[in-house]
Amino acid sequence: MPDDIREPEGTRFPLRSHCCFCSMQCGIELTPNPDASGNGWTVKASQDFPVATGRLCQKGFNVLEHAFHPDRIRRPLYRERTTEGLSAGEWSPRGWAVALDDIADRIKDIQSRYGADAVAMFGGGSLTNELCYLMGKFARVALRTRYIDYNGRFCMSSAAAAQNQAFGIDRGLNFPLDEIPSARYIILAGTNVAECQPTMMPYLLAAKKQGAVIVTIDPRNSMTSKIADIHIRLQPGFDSVLTNALLHVILEEKLYDSSFVSDRTSGLDEVREAVKDFPPAQVERYTGIPEEVIRGVARGFARAETGIVLTARGLEQQINGVEHTLNYINLCLLTGKIGRPGCGFGTITGQANGQGGREHGQKADQLPGYRSIEDPEARRHVAGVWGVDPDTLPGKGVSAYELFGKIESGEIKALIVLGSNPVVSSPNANRVKEAMQKLELCVVIDLFETETSAYADWLLPGSSFLETEGTLTNLEGRVFHRPRALDKPAGGMEDYEILCALTERLGAGEYFRYTGSEEIFNELARASKGGKADYSGLTYERLIREKGLFWPIPSTDHGGTPRMFEQSFHHPDGKAKLRGIKPGKPAETTDSAYPYLLTTGRVGSHYLSGAQTRRTEGLMKKNPVPLAEIHPSLAEKLKLGLNDKIRIASRRGSAVFTYKITSDIHPTTVFVPFHWGGEQSVNVLTSDALHPISRMPEFKISAIRVERVKAAEPS
Ligand SMILES: Nc1nc2c(c(=O)[nH]1)N[C@H]1C(S)=C(S)[C@@H](COP(=O)(O)OP(=O)(O)OC[C@H]3O[C@@H](n4cnc5c(=O)[nH]c(N)nc54)[C@H](O)[C@@H]3O)O[C@H]1N2
Ligand SMILES: Nc1nc2c(c(=O)[nH]1)N[C@H]1C(S)=C(S)[C@@H](COP(=O)(O)OP(=O)(O)OC[C@H]3O[C@@H](n4cnc5c(=O)[nH]c(N)nc54)[C@H](O)[C@@H]3O)O[C@H]1N2
Ligand code: SF4
Numbered sequence: 025m026p027d028d029i030r031e032p033e034g035t036r037f038p039l040r041s042h043c044c045f046c047s048m049q050c051g052i053e054l055t056p057n058p059d060a061s062g063n064g065w066t067v068k069a070s071q072d073f074p075v076a077t078g079r080l081c082q083k084g085f086n087v088l089e090h091a092f093h094p095d096r097i098r099r100p101l102y103r104e105r106t107t108e109g110l111s112a113g114e115w116s117p118r119g120w121a122v123a124l125d126d127i128a129d130r131i132k133d134i135q136s137r138y139g140a141d142a143v144a145m146f147g148g149g150s151l152t153n154e155l156c157y158l159m160g161k162f163a164r165v166a167l168r169t170r171y172i173d174y175n176g177r178f179c180m181s182s183a184a185a186a187q188n189q190a191f192g193i194d195r196g197l198n199f200p201l202d203e204i205p206s207a208r209y210i211i212l213a214g215t216n217v218a219e220c221q222p223t224m225m226p227y228l229l230a231a232k233k234q235g236a237v238i239v240t241i242d243p244r245n246s247m248t249s250k251i252a253d254i255h256i257r258l259q260p261g262f263d264s265v266l267t268n269a270l271l272h273v274i275l276e277e278k279l280y281d282s283s284f285v286s287d288r289t290s291g292l293d294e295v296r297e298a299v300k301d302f303p304p305a306q307v308e309r310y311t312g313i314p315e316e317v318i319r320g321v322a323r324g325f326a327r328a329e330t331g332i333v334l335t336a337r338g339l340e341q342q343i344n345g346v347e348h349t350l351n352y353i354n355l356c357l358l359t360g361k362i363g364r365p366g367c368g369f370g371t372i373t374g375q376a377n378g379q380g381g382r383e384h385g386q387k388a389d390q391l392p393g394y395r396s397i398e399d400p401e402a403r404r405h406v407a408g409v410w411g412v413d414p415d416t417l418p419g420k421g422v423s424a425y426e427l428f429g430k431i432e433s434g435e436i437k438a439l440i441v442l443g444s445n446p447v448v449s450s451p452n453a454n455r456v457k458e459a460m461q462k463l464e465l466c467v468v469i470d471l472f473e474t475e476t477s478a479y480a481d482w483l484l485p486g487s488s489f490l491e492t493e494g495t496l497t498n499l500e501g502r503v504f505h506r507p508r509a510l511d512k513p514a515g516g517m518e519d520y521e522i523l524c525a526l527t528e529r530l531g532a533g534e535y536f537r538y539t540g541s542e543e544i545f546n547e548l549a550r551a552s553k554g555g556k557a558d559y560s561g562l563t564y565e566r567l568i569r570e571k572g573l574f575w576p577i578p579s580t581d582h583g584g585t586p587r588m589f590e591q592s593f594h595h596p597d598g599k600a601k602l603r604g605i606k607p608g609k610p611a612e613t614t615d616s617a618y619p620y621l622l623t624t625g626r627v628g629s630h631y632l633s634g635a636q637t638r639r640t641e642g643l644m645k646k647n648p649v650p651l652a653e654i655h656p657s658l659a660e661k662l663k664l665g666l667n668d669k670i671r672i673a674s675r676r677g678s679a680v681f682t683y684k685i686t687s688d689i690h691p692t693t694v695f696v697p698f699h700w701g702g703e704q705s706v707n708v709l710t711s712d713a714l715h716p717i718s719r720m721p722e723f724k725i726s727a728i729r730v731e732r733v734k735a736a737e738p739s
């Protein structure tokens with residue numbers, strides 16, 4: 025371990041923390057072990073956290089590697105710009121005071137020339153609730169800019185919009201994970217739990233052991249679908265067509281729960297109308313999914329005593345993602361499978377704090393507590409907590425990807441990135457790179473030099489999950505406290521301290537003087553009071569004592585809300601809204617120039633932009649490069665030979681990949697994981713079409729052409 029990261033004085037071992045990667049947030053225990061290879065620590069699964077007790081996946085076991093990596097940035101780094109834009113020059117280290125003074129001076133200068141909105145922030149969903157909250161406040165109170173958004177826009181925005189429309193509230197799972205074993209029928213659509221939330225698999229396996237039927241819906245026969253009784257391999261983009269057929273059968277055969285539908289929902293006629301033209305025989309002709317499979321799944325789910333539908337990015341990261349999600353929600357509502365034991369709908373949140381990160385104000389249109397920044401009452405309440413005049417709060421800005429459009433057009437001149445690597449993770453990455461060149465100031469706060477910091481003037485060292493205390497909210501909506509395991513690096517600053525130090529220099533310091541993250545949390549709890557995501561009944565003391573609590577939790581004597589919607593939904597009439605879905609087309613369909621579909625996603629051994637896991641030897645060994653999955657029929661057509669590669673071209677760019685032939689993938693589809701940058705970046709190909717409401721990019725569907733690259737040819 026580098027000697028500037030160490031355990032605090034008087035520490036008792038093992039140190040406790042949580043894996044920083046996915047939304048399961050498995051507990052970990054660290055013990056120094058001079059005999060351990062690598063960094064001198066042993067990581068064990070904690071027996072103490074009630075979500076994934078005693079289990080970790082491959083990323084969890086390797087989670088210290090990046091945190092202790094020699095590539096960690098230790099001091100603020102600076103480099104000069106040339107008249108062409110960015111210098112290709114070397115970074116040079118500077119002191120904190122010099123760095124913060126210069127950044128604040130440049131922000132003030134840019135804002136005096138172009139106005140407050142010329143500075144933007146880009147946040148992330150891996151950060152603590154406290155930091156996400158602080159970023160929203162920092163943007164609105166210290167920068168006074170409307171332009172803040174975050175990577176959750178690429179992640180949870182479609183599911184969030186759908187849940188808000190259907191239920192009037194958005195919490196990923198409406199039930200705790202430990203209800204899964206009581207479900208007798210489980211539909212997993214566009215979710216690859218086995219690789220993306222591996223420690224959730226035991227819940228599914230327990231359900232299976234008790235007789236549950238598991239159905240997976242995915243263009244790939246993924247690792248998750250290996251445990252399924254029925255796998256429906258559909259072409260990307262067809263979820264609403266398939267679900268309309270399922271709903272058609274449920275209505276036609278009168279399998280729905282008529283008393284639940286009439287007492288607790290509105291909109292049945294809309295669904296009837298939407299699904300009438302989707303009889304399963306016709307859908308079979310259109311999709312190739314056999315009529316008897318469609319009828320079997322519809323009957324099985326509707327008749328099962330209990331049932332759960334889970335979705336994830338597979339169907340959400342599309343320009344029709346909100347509608348696809350709504351149609352899966354319709355399945356639960358029509359059959360009355362929600363708000364009671366063993367039942368419910370859930371969208372599986374992705375990032376460590378993908379849930380809390382979408383609740384407390386780092387989204388363009390949002391104030392803490394899941395409030396709307398356009399709502400005068402919400403503005404008054406939050407401004408009151410912040411001690412500012414509500415009229416000084418800016419209005420709503422634009423979504424994550426649209427920020428790059430504003431940079432391109434010259435409206436935004438400065439960007440602060442904290443907790444994301446958007447040059448790798450945004451769609452149409454070449455356009456993003458071009459936009460980044462146009463900035464007058466780019467500040468990246470990260471653990472490492474990244475593809476995004478290649479466009480930065482300043483790269484400030486961020487603090488890792490081990491070095492910060494805070495709260496996070498897992499995929500179930502369970503808020504928990506993550507203790508600080510290690511001291512921050514010598515002479516370093518925690519992420520929140522960097523922002524607070526900037527506010528002093530920007531003339532807003534009086535609103536940002538905190539003694540620590542607990543004080544930020546207490547303010548967040550007050551700001552969230554009365555909002556949809558109400559944390560006002562939470563304190564650090566309670567969270568530590570009770571090992572996490574489920575929001576909403578509106579008072580200190582409230583026990584939290586593990587299962588939602590038992591009595592009512594969150595619309596004013598207390599009912600859930602059924603919505604009739606007319607399936608829309610993807611932004612791009614295939615044609616003779618681009619005859620295949622590209623879909624993108626994840627592998628078990630890497631995490632998101634790979635900034636962390638590509639620095640982890642144990643994980644890199646498993647997946648050193650992105651492998652494109654192609655169907656044998658395509659391989660045959662291309663006459664691929666030994667050591668050949670494939671060139672994939674879309675309307676935006678092209679890239680060369682190593683491939684893997686597998687009959688598990690839909691014949692029209694190619695899958696490529698997105699965890700790599702540079703020449704291995706699949707996002708140079710992806711479509712930047714956005715959903716009209718959620719502004720989610722269509723990461724899951726791009727029309728492509730595939731060519732053989734002969735082994736000897738230079739790529
Ligand atoms: N190992 C690992 N785990 C992770 C992450 C990681 O990067 N690596 N990231 C975390 C984050 S932030 C997230 S958001 C989650 C994401 O978790 P998931 O959403 O489960 O992951 P993806 O691989 O993006 O997509 C899931 C599946 O959708 C399928 N799919 C593609 N197109 C369609 C379609 O049109 N319809 C349907 N039904 N399915 C389709 C893909 O084939 C894929 O198997 O994972 C979290 N966990
Ligand atoms: N093609 C394609 N693209 C996708 C997706 C897809 O399925 N297909 N999925 C999308 C989804 S769901 C997501 S969530 C995004 C995510 O993509 P990104 O937002 O790029 O996610 P990360 O790679 O986690 O980036 C986090 C960065 O913050 C740094 N970091 C981590 N923790 C901390 C911290 O505590 N403090 C500081 N200062 N820095 C920290 C890391 O080193 C890393 O550089 O990618 C999206 N992009
Ligand atoms: S399941 Fe998620 S939180 Fe748990 S160890 Fe794996 S990556 Fe970390």
Ligand SMILES: [Mo]
Pocket residue numbers: 178179180374375378
């Ligand atoms: Mo995500």
